[in-house]
Amino acid sequence: MKLLEPGRIGTLELKNRIVMAAMGVRGLCDPDGGWGERFRAYYEARARGGVGLITTEMTFVSRDFEPVACQLFSPVDDAHVPGLRALADALHAHGCKLSVQLTAGFGRVIPAAIIDENTAPVSASENPNFYVPEYPEYNSRALSTDETAALAAAFGPAARRCREAGADCVELHGHEGYLMDQFMSALWNRRTDRYGGSFDNRMRFAREAIEAIQREAGPDFPIIYRFGLTHFLEGGRDPAEGLMVAVELEKMGVAALHIDGGCYETGWWPHPPQYQTPGCLADLAAEVKRVVSIPVIAVGKLHYPETAEAVLADGKADFIAIGRGLLSDPDWVNKVARRAFDDILPCIGCHEGCLWQMIAGEPTSCALNPLTGHETVWSLKPLAGKKKLLIVGAGPAGIEAARAGVQRGFDVTLWEASESAGGNLVPASTAPFKSDVAAYLAYLRRLLAQLPIDLRYGMHVSADAVRSFGSDYIVLATGAAMEDPPVTGSKVFSVIDVLRGRDVDADRIVMMGAGVIGCETALYLAQQGKKVSLCARNDSDELDISMVDMHNRNMLLRLIRHPNISIHRAAIPFAFENGLVMAECGSETISIPAGSLVFAGRMFPVDALSSALQGQPNVLSVGDCCEAGSIMDAVWSAFHAVRSCDEAKR
Structure with missing residues (x-):
């Protein structure tokens, strides 16, 4: 299998083509932002599982500009070197290499829950906060020219400390609309100094950060740069500019490019939910591979071994990166090596144990694998006797x-x-x-x-x-x-009936309830050619969807913009007779033609x-x-x- 073939990134030899992608693991670091036992155990489990290169979560190169009200990693002083060295030693013992992802910071995408009350977030320009744009007190202020230069220079000593601690390379966090990406994109960079305006000026921050690393850590220390070929967003980076970025980064001397796509506004691309197609971003990597000569890493729902292998076999990328698939099953690589594909615990794209936990302020874990992130905290101890x-x-x-x-x-x-x-x-x-x-x-x-x-x-x-x-x-x-439907009749069904295979025997259907299961079932029926009238209890853009992560929610809301689905907000059906569903809609009563009514109620x-x-x-x-x-x-x-x-x- 190509997945298991050795590979090379700059001066770095890797035992296979599998990279663990960087993911936020809030709550696993020490109080001072150092690398401790819990953090080490989490990554060592994946190294033991066979991964060739592990990328840590985003680590801050400076604490001077964007203080956050939580524990996040930062190699900003020599006190952090021993903890990072212990991590490197632990991974190396399993034949796994270590990459530290270096970040300039969050900028406009900092979660409101971790904003330091005394310090405004920063960005390339003043930008509203992604999560709470309606609150101007959370807006990012523009870094000054001198601050921007100092932040770019801070990548140098951070990378040097990483190398001194035994890290094998660094990855620059230039994707998904985070702070580094905010400098690169005209959508968020409206500066008029040397860091804004032209393409070359918008690339200047990245260029100076790379030069600082080469100067401090050495020109032979491999740098991987992760960025999105396109933001899939009007006004954001398009693929043509993305290819220009790739060519420019190769000229700057990076050793490999890690290609994803999207940003938080289109988060179903960089954080693929359950509705996203496996290998959803691989074609972007293939586009980049055509214009550069350095290795390209593909990412994006590649935790199905057959999909990951095909990406390499088809020449779309040189390496594949897996993120959440290694949260659900840290032994993914070893199981692939044994051809035990069926024994892999698959990620279901729910984001509940990982992203949602992190945004809520809890340690990152996995919905299907509670031991993820809790390797040193919880265990299933053997019984003292038979029971x-x-x-x-x-x-x-x-x-x-x-x-x-x-x-x-x-x-x-x-x-x-x-x-x-x-x-x-x-x-x-x-x-x-x-x-x-x-x-x-x-x-x-x-x-x-x-x-x-x-x-x-x-x-x-x-x-x-x-x-x-x-x-x-x-x-x-x-x-x-x-619960039982509030409307009765021989042509009234529950979504459970429908999803268990019962034929609704109608071309026009009213779906009563627009929560997750109602929207999913409406889409399921619409894709079969049924005309579905979706009745939401709430008068909201999010319909009745609640308690689900934003990327699953937003992609589902996009999917139900289907030609066979019409949406009625604040509509509550109360009767079904003579081929008409009667519904209260505000102060009015509306009638909706239907052959069947499907009820999506509470469990x-x-x-x-x-x-x-x-x-x-x-x-x-x-x-x-x-x-x-x-x-x-x-x-x-x-x-x-x-x-x-x-x-x-x-």
């Missing part, structure tokens, strides 16, 4: 409980009421654009078949049956069900068994049967429930 664990329900929570139970040494029995595993993942994975969830469901079913457990289907169990089984611990993972816990067993010791309810939530809620609650079993008695 029995009974699990009721084989959805994602029940299967995670079974996996964790086996790892701890429990004798596990799993009862499932239906004839197959997966719970509500089954309807959630039906639509073709939900292939990531389908891959996760397939993974769970294979895992379940491999676990040494007593698995029984068709088990409609009572509280008495659970009590009489005689288990030391009982985990209830009975899931959630959708509620299936908790009858939990209630019947209330008060019995060692009974743990997990997942949706506690409170209807996300896949992350299901997996994490099951993991922690099993982790806690027997701990108090040890």
